[in-house]
Amino acid sequence: MEKLSGLSHLFITVFLYNFSTFMVVPAITDVTMSALCPGQDECSLTIYLCGIQQAITGLGTLVMMPLMGNLSDTYGRKVMLTLPMTLTIIPLGILAYSRTAGFFYAYFAISTLTSMFCGGSVACIALAYVADNIPENRRASAFGILSGISSCAFVCGNLFTRFISTPTAFQVATAMAMVSLVYMRIFLKESITELGVSTKATENDSLLDKGPTKNVRLFKILSLFQDTMSLLRSSSTFSQAAIVAFFTSLGEFGLYSALMFFLKAQFHFDKDQFADLMIINGVAGTISQMVLMPLLVPLIGEEKLLATGLFFSCIHIVLYSIAWSSWVAYAAAMFSALAVFGGPCLRSIVSKQIGPSEQGKAQGCIAGIASVANIVSPLVFSPLTALFLSDNAPFQFPGFSILCASFVVMIAFIQSIWMRAPPPISSCGISSNCVLV
Template identity: 70%
Template sequence: MENRQPGVSHLLMTIFLYNFSIFMVIPAITDVTMSALCPGEDECSIAIYLTGIQQAIMGLGTLVIMPLIGNLSDTYGRKAMLTLPMSLTIIPLAILAYSRTKEYFYAYYVVKTLTAMVCEGTVYCLALAYIADNIPENRRASVFGILSGITSCAFVCGNLSTRFLSTPSTFQVSALVALIATIYMRVFLPESITDDDDCVYTKEEAKLSLLDEDEDSKNNFKIFKTMPSFDDTVSLLRSSLTFSQAAIVAFFLNLADVGLSASLMYYLKACFHFNKDQFADLMVIAGISGIISQMVLMPMLAPAIGEERLLSIGLFFSCAQMFLYSIAWSSWVPYAAAMCSLLAVFATPCLRSIASKQVGPNEQGKAQGCISGLCSFANVVSPMVFSPLTALFLSASAPFNFPGLSIACAGFTLMISFVQSMMIKATPPNFKASNCNCEEP
């Protein structure tokens, strides 16, 4: 176990750099979109619809790609599969780093949509599987929380940097940091699936297994042998009641989160005239709250009250946060709502930890890919519901005055996850104990 700890440390550094580059452009992208499509306006329905269409297409892509990459990582290694999404992330950032005119924005939009079909959520999914390879079960929830805490640190640092950079510099720095993250990962991150690892298939064993299973089709591409089928997903969901409950929670949680992220910035810009700097301030508050929660509170609370209860607490405060956003009556209310992240951020790491404990050590990529695939399906459904609702109630033709209605609906959607989470019971994993050498130091 000792020789694996540096690998986890390098993974956390990789995740920090990668997320730093991603998060620093979030406060600026709304202003760039509005300037390109609706210059001088605070409300732009076409921007909302284009964002929704982009999220739906990305969701369709990741619905297929995410489980595939998760399965492939079980065979070919986490590091090998991390290279693809981290490299593709650089391209759309470089486009806006060069120019943000209408023509370049549309080029960014198309390239971002295509690359995000591979990149969106993939790095986080593979990072979870990497940690599951290297950390014993009794410490996994805490380390998942640390991973989320590192993500929150990157979130804060990225948004702080945006606060003090011009818009062109923001995209230029972001593209550079994304490149550095990819190089760092390739140079320093050790592969988690090694030849002497008894807990998982080695690469050579996996390749031999594939050949044995299909001796009559030697000319077929191996990638198609690894592609998960619908029956595989159904079988995994049926393998454990706890895993299937976690999958339901994940679907509705992501459905609500995508609805919130698609609506919130346009809502705040239309109602309170927020700009890049105010978006950054809001995200810094949420990020700092997340750091305190995941790095300090979660490692103490997870062993004491259990991941299942901590999941419910996180979902409850996520609901409260969304409802508070939806009824904001003054520009300071969103800042107060952002502080709910102190407890709301418990949900995702607890959910992933619960799911990881329900499968064997050689199925971590498959399990995380399955959960991420369901989240991707939510990415397809959510824009179809929330984007038209947001555009309608932010426009002058709204049937009644409730500009935050779409966010309130996202809150009600999240309540389904909360109710389901209350039914999850702490159960031992349903696979046979492995004779692995992964012992806690």
């Protein structure tokens, strides 16, 4: 009962945090265009600027995600959740105050820096928290429920934004980000002590009291990265999962970096239409992850469900790329009902290959792999998007960059078909003498 209570507080924390961050997503494209290219529906500057932000964020999260995951194994999930949840408040507060060009540039700079810590770290640590409290045979369903709660927050945030003004959306988002932080600090109980890992933190703390502090800390950081590389070499399943995570993330980042600019240029979408599209995506994803996924995992297994999700993700992206009318985009959004299976299944497969004291390390490693895709994506897709939305396109295909994103996800789908998960090894970790497949 105590574990279930801890999970319920985690789910509420994740919902409140995601509600605050997702509710500004429909408005941010209009805010960016108004600040940089007022009165225009297509602007290459905004595409490249968002691409630069995405690449810089990817570089930061490439380092920070494995580090945050490792540190959460040592110092606790609750402690490491505090930093990203606090930093999220700052950029939201800037746009809540003003959305003029000067404040937008301040938001852009601070958001880029804070995203290095915040980008994916809350989700990464939340997954590790769930893995601490849920047995292996129920973990895929639990990850699906966690993802479904994020989708539910996505729906509620976008639905709320649909009926309020842009200034109010940023003000409410800032307030909700504060509420989520306070709720987490008051109600969420630490899970890592239940695994006996707190002794590791004590040992490390005593080590820091000895000898040159800077050298010890540097050694610890280098040791964390060595552990990350050990994870990738620990089993063929883990390395295959990393490949799937990279290409899936690369395709998804390519889609989302281009989709809003494509829809605004082609069909003149605004905040309300973006919110409608995201609500459809979110409702479909929520129902699938919270209702269908717990039923399908025991029947067909995580590996097959992963491949199924990636296959429909390809179809989902292709439909966006060939949209000839706004209704096609709404129809494409419905396919997210089947496309959302991939993420939770992949994370569950990964969690079963790692010992109970290394869940944060494992989830951080996969998040770090996704961050590499975040770096590569704008280098490829931002120029493609800007080119094919401009008057200088080599041929008439405004959604060509989105079609390329579907080809990348297809690579992940093919890799997922080849992936075989060996028996779970949660009784040992990468530092033990277990024989891994």
